[in-house]
Amino acid sequence: MSLSVKARLIIVLVATTASLAGAEDLRGPDTFSSLSDRSERARALFAEAGRVLQHPRCLNCHPAGERPTQGDDRHPHSPLVVRGSDDKGAVGMRCTTCHQNANYEPSGVPGNPLWHVAPKSMAWQMKSLGQICEQIKDLRRNGGKTLAAIHEHMAHDSLVGWAWRPGGNREPAPGTQAQLGALIAAWIDSGTACPAP
Secondary structure: OOHHHHHHHHHHHHHHHHHHHOOOOOOOHHHHOOOOOHHHHHHHHHHHHHHHHOOHHHHOOOOOOOOOEEOOOOEEOOOOOOOOOOOOEEOOEEHHHOOOOOOEOOOOEOOOOOOOOOOHHHOOOOOOHHHHHHHHHOOOOOOOOOHHHHHHHHHHOHHHHHHHOOOOOOOOOOOOHHHHHHHHHHHHHOOOOOOOO
């Protein structure tokens, strides 16, 4: 084996090891700066953000039906609860009956002062990343949020932030909330093109 081939093999092995070591990290917007086509860059940025948006920590609270799901396998919430008219549970079984202001480690019940499921218009389960992207931009389906409000929600909302501090034996979402916020900001700056549906 020539020195040149050995050198290339070592570079590939080092790059592979580095990418596996940081497999749970999100790539930053700088990673995509070499993409000169704005739409291509926007799609790549959103695909990276999609590693969070399609993670069980997010999908469980963006259910397609009336019931939230739980666990990495997204099984139906137990006990049986439903969305309710305000997305905070039905009368007599409100989300805050069990979900308090913080994670309750002795029982493993997660918590946050804002605990609730996303509105039906923001259901992400069973949707492609491209469909989620289009939904997020649609004022009729995103709660009337501007792109700036979407960024603020993803970058700073404490309930979204729970995904990185889920408590118990739950796997946190990849990266950090700040990294997600940076990806969403760069996606907006790049024109908000979406991955193919």
